[in-house]
Amino acid sequence: EIVLTQSPVTLSVSPGERATLSCRANQSLSNNLAWYQQKPGQAPRLLIYGATTRATGIPGRFSSGGSGTEFTLTISSLQSEDLAVYYCQQYNTWPQTFGRGTKLEIK
């Protein structure tokens, strides 16, 4: 089973600043990686799939990159509403797996 390691576990960023989240896989995923945002008390929401494609309705301040085993999610200008836990997920190989998440705090 593919293990996804997300870092950091917690990230504290001031409004307007950039946040960079990392997801590392122990095997190559090609570009079969997604990012999700889960706000408190809500179901997760798909942000990015195919490693770099924004899902419908996702603001342009969310971008991502990477391929193979190293991936990043960048929020270019943090807003207070971005307070959430962010998860990566691989769907390259069965069983699909999630990372443990990065909690994004607003300073």
Added chain:
Amino acid sequence: EVQLVQSGTEVKKAGESLKISCKASGYSFTSYWIGWVRQMSGKGLEWMGMMYPDDSETRYSPSFQGQVTISADMFISTTYLQWSSLKASDTAMYYCVRAVAAIPDAFEIWGQGTMVTVSS
């Protein structure tokens, strides 16, 4: 509008059986992989398994294989997650999810979640 509507909160006792449901609407039910994700209180997301309703191909996480059963009724566009004997450790929120495309893919559509509480 594409949506997944899940059945309501369940409170059960250990050893009891349970079947929760997820009704899909707004798209061709048999054309997309559909699955389940568990989230225990205060914890992360866990991929449980997925099914392709058109041919009933089903995949499970090793962590959940033999513990739950995923099924579907294509005539009412509904998928199910079933336990034959619940444990207290099954207490969690369960989300129904649908893939972006007609392949095993990222989860574009999420249900509202079904809370399952199992007392010992």
